[in-house]
Amino acid sequence: MSDASAAARLNQLRALAQAEDLRPFLRRAIQLHPSDLAEVLAAVDGTARARALAELPVETASKALAELEGRLRHPEELLRAVGPGYVAELLTELPSDDAAAIIRDLPSEEREAVLSEVADRAEVDQVLKYPADSAGGLMTTEVVTVDAEASLVEAIADIRRQSAEDDALYQVYAVDGARRLKGVVPIARLIVASPSRRVREVMEPAAAAVRPEVDQEQVARLMARYNVAAVPVVDERDRLLGRVTFDDVIDVVEKETTEDLLKFASVNPEEDLSAPWSAAVKSRLPWLYVNLLTAFLAGAVVYVFQGTVSRVVALAVWMPIIAGMGGNAGTQALAVTVRRLALRLLPRDRALAVIRKEVLVGAVNGIANGVAVALVAAALGEGWVLGLVVLLAMWGNLVVAGFAGASIPIVLERFSIDPAIASSIFVTTFTDVCGFVLLLGLGAWLLL
Template sequence: MSPSGNRIERMVQLVRTGEITVFVRRAREFEPADLADVLSALDEQERLIVVQALPPELSSQALAEMPEEEHAEDTLAALAPERAAEIVEALEDDDAADILGELDPVQQERILSTLEHRAEVDQLLRYDEESAGGRMTTHTVTVRDTATVAEALEDIRRQAEEIDDFYQVFVVDGDRRLVGLLPFKGLVVSRPDRRVREFMTAADIAVSPDLDQEEVARLLARYNLPSVAVVDDAGRLLGRITFDDVIDVVEAETTEDLLKFGGVPADEELAAGWREAVRSRLPWLYVNLLTAFLAGGVVYLFQSTVQRTVALAIWMPIIAGMGGNAGTQALAVTVRRLALGLIPRQMLARVVAKEVLVGMVNGLAIGGVVGIVAALVGEQPWLGLVVFLAMAGNLLVAGFAGGFIPVVLERFRIDPAIASSIFVTTFTDVCGFLLLLGLAGWLLL
């Protein structure tokens, strides 16, 4: 166990032996993420004891860092409304909205009714949790475009007392419309009586509150921004999204896509029991079973060919398996590029053509090897040629399927991460069996 793991285990033991005073004292030395790990290792009743004992600012930081599947909102809902409100008050408004948004309306209102800064949290709760509005914080550092450097510095000092971190200073007009960004260097080197509008930079990049969080993440990564402004239709500043918020988005989306790619529903939680796991995965296994019947049907059509040349049975799983692997490679690359928005519409045909070319070259290389082996170990001299052609053809088909199917699904607004693998595997299995058994049957005529 790592040193960090040992510390967490010792903290858990303190709770379980009733040494809560010692726990609270030592908790002050923990980073919020590590304290969240401690809470995650406790059962619900132990977690409740700890959250009630810790100062509100420590409890809030730990709850905000807990993974979604640990349901920090359940702990919050189990507290008395006054205590829950103290913890929520200590949260950043975007974190407060994230946690409260998971509660049912009655529990939500019970806590919101006691909040001092309810208006800010209510504003964020109106937006979808996976949109820019749901991710933003309304706490921003702003200065008026008419302010002097001296006035701007005073405004920044005053606002910074209420904000933990800020990476940009937004310049707004009298109607709070975003008109620019204040460069820190200009603020430092300019005369105290110089107007902010004289050296502010253009605020070319801002996002709508309805923009999907993945698009926000791409924007910050593309332009290497520390944060981005969120504005309404009139250009008025609503809030900001920082790069650390985006890290959470990227992690969540990557996990979701990985689960989908494996045919596991994205909402299956790590802490779910075996019954929930079976319930979420079984439907996709039934779909896979249906597609497997299609491949089995192809073999059934050629059963007389297989009976006459039993050696074909050896090569069937090899050709189908290699086709599936090649298709998955092409699929993974294409789905990733689609997810990152790296494939413009005018380049879709080029992407598919590239995967077909890769599949053809790989097919010739792999097909040559297995064809030689089949010719050397088989009793029929034509078997090597059949295996070579079937392998080469199936890898070419795999490249086409891996590049084409996710693009088509994307066009029809079907998530390619969750649906593509089933179609690609079926496509390569069916084509592999058709090529191998069809060519063998033709040569046996």
């Protein structure tokens, strides 16, 4: 479906959802994927959203509510419109991880009103007691388990009894009598193996298992490393608590990538895209003040060399070029280094090697770009000495850019400061200040 037709369908469904007679909308809604239905509900006003959700079948409404999580600025308004009892009924239909995510979106005073009416509150509370960005906060407690000592006939019968607990059944977990994790059994292996065999004979070790306190990024890395669709969560005694599935990790990767991009641009990752302009100003202004302070440093360098600039006006033409190229080169080195740090691909003993590599790259790129700008300077009739000054300044600033872009995030990470937040400010300051010092200092030395 093209973007135009998808937009037309969304507008049509949005109009139906806000109509007095909801029956045409309800007939269409039950045929939609929950994500598409959530997109429609998120696009209508709060009154129409609550009315439509209340009229939908419980199963359809619960799945749409799960997809709405994170899309609404004020989810508590929906709760108040449909009532905590109905929200609790919808949450009872959902896996514990989805239910917990919705509960977390509510103000603290509203949470208890909903939780008190959730049928399987204990399972939701089990997830809520862990941070939202941890394995425990992401896990679903509804997992299918079999006794490691059971025969496959017994195991399959047990799986049938538990199948309602898992809507994505591609593997089961083998446990002992104390629910300690013993292994993982793919469903395909259960089907093709001889019924007389025991579960322990066909199970395989879990490629990875995590404690509930483990950070969500670590869970995502484990799933990518071992190419598994789910990671079991166990306590300190290896008792199975739940599992984190790939759909949760996809959300994690998207969230973490978005946060890193916003941090890289010195924007608060908590900034709501639908928030008013005043909130955006409040979020961004402090970082702009920091940038302004660092810009004063570059301005101070120009002030010191104002005599040189007044006598060799041609230097002013090359100042933004030298500083801009240094900033670009520094950002390249910074992006590569921050990515290595984020993916845990940069052990401590490799830090110097990475810095040396980026300095070498900066030196080679500096020569290549320096020769180009020197030729342009000569072609403009500004003399070979000015061309030499520009060449040396370009080369030196790109070397500094490579060093700063690689070393600054490494140093910040060693001090437990998120390199994605602060690195770009320091790198830009380094390249601007050093670029001006090199260009104007060499100009004062060779041209005056």
